[in-house]
Ligand SMILES: Nc1ncnc2c1ncn2[C@@H]1O[C@H](COP(=O)(O)OP(=O)(O)O)[C@@H](O)[C@H]1O
């Protein structure tokens with residue numbers, strides 16, 4: 517008898533993923549858990565006598581979701597399910613075991629186990645310790661591909677470590693790492709046509725969630741947390757796959773130099789003033805001349821850079837040499853530097869306008885900017901300023917601040933500068949916003 521299963525494009529990408537560790541993460545309802553079960557089923561059939569473990573953080577959650585889905589979609593003639601042991605034994609000897617891990621100490625249950633594939637559903641519900649411990653249980657002599665495959669929504673207790681492990685280091689859908697490779701596949705709820713057909717109202721229900729949860733569950737946005745300075749930053753809106761830049765666009769660079777970090781960005785500006793950040797130099801320990809040399813080397817000869825806007829302190833003369841930073845950099849061929857407008861609060865405000873108006877786009881290869889911009893925190897003492905701690909995450913955003921401040925003012929920024937927001941206006945603005953949302957519903 518023929519048996520067909522349909523999967524979404526992203527589910528297929530998850531199934532065919534070639535990395536040692538794969539995370540399929542994002543919006544709720546994207547089809548992640550379903551994809552996990554289909555993948556486990558296909559692996560079991562393809563690799564006789566293989567052993568797989570599918571984990572949740574509690575047993576009731578496992579039973580409600582994954583086990584039910586598995587019993588539903590896998591043809592009953594292909595396996596026997598032993599419910600006391602939560603094990604599915606397939607006709608070819610393969611085993612799919614369902615398990616849970618609540619506390620760190622629970623890992624001892626798997627102390628002597630060996631698996632070809634371990635699957636975590638809702639990875640952010642687990643601790644990093646649990647994950648790393650289970651990673652050591654991937655072993656055995658079967659010769660089959662050994663993999664960790666996880667699915668999750670953003671949020672929950674494991675949000676931080678999961679983001680650090682899978683999302684921060686590289687653009688999505690790109691295998692990274694050398695010895696142990698990893699891959700992050702983002703999920704969006706609209707990609708799940710099965711759900712959209714069955715329950716289109718699901719989207720509107722997600723729309724009603726509080727802002728932070730809505731970001732996590734509806735948009736699958738990883739850049740959520742309290743105290744975030746640039747809440748308007750969104751990978752969906754601001755990060756793009758590198759593309760050809762039209763030759764008539766103006767190009768310039770922004771540079772925040774420090775021995776602890778050189779953060780240089782290459783920009784293009786279109787005729788409407790939209791900015792695209794297309795290249796990144798983010799490196800610690802560079803002397804002034806080394807930084808200048810790298811910037812020059814990273815810029816193709818035929819790329820016409822109009823100017824480089826840089827930290828004002830480069831114009832100071834240094835006691836020891838009597839030379840200024842820009843003189844030292846010029847000696848390495850980095851010329852055309854202009855002094856940045858270094859006012860912090862107005863600069864952040866302008867950057868915020870760029871983000872809100874979607875007038876800034878960042879190539880996915882600028883990984884440190886994409887990592888640090890949404891990580892920037894509010895300064896506890898000066899509510900319109902960003903915090904200078906942790907210091908490491910401030911360099912790229914400051915460089916970007918120089919960049920936007922070097923551009924002609926945006927029309928909206930002008931009006932804001934002319935008349936400041938009063939608390940009353942802010943109130944009106946909020947109310948207006950709420951009404952639009954209500955109307956949409
Ligand atoms: N390929 C598919 N075929 C049929 N139904 C699917 C498929 N993928 C997902 N679904 C259905 O869509 C809904 C949401 O999927 P689920 O895997 O639970 O999403 P997530 O884990 O991302 O929140 C479920 O009802 C699931 O059965």
Ligand SMILES: [Mg+2]
Pocket residue numbers: 548549550
């Ligand atoms: Mg799920």
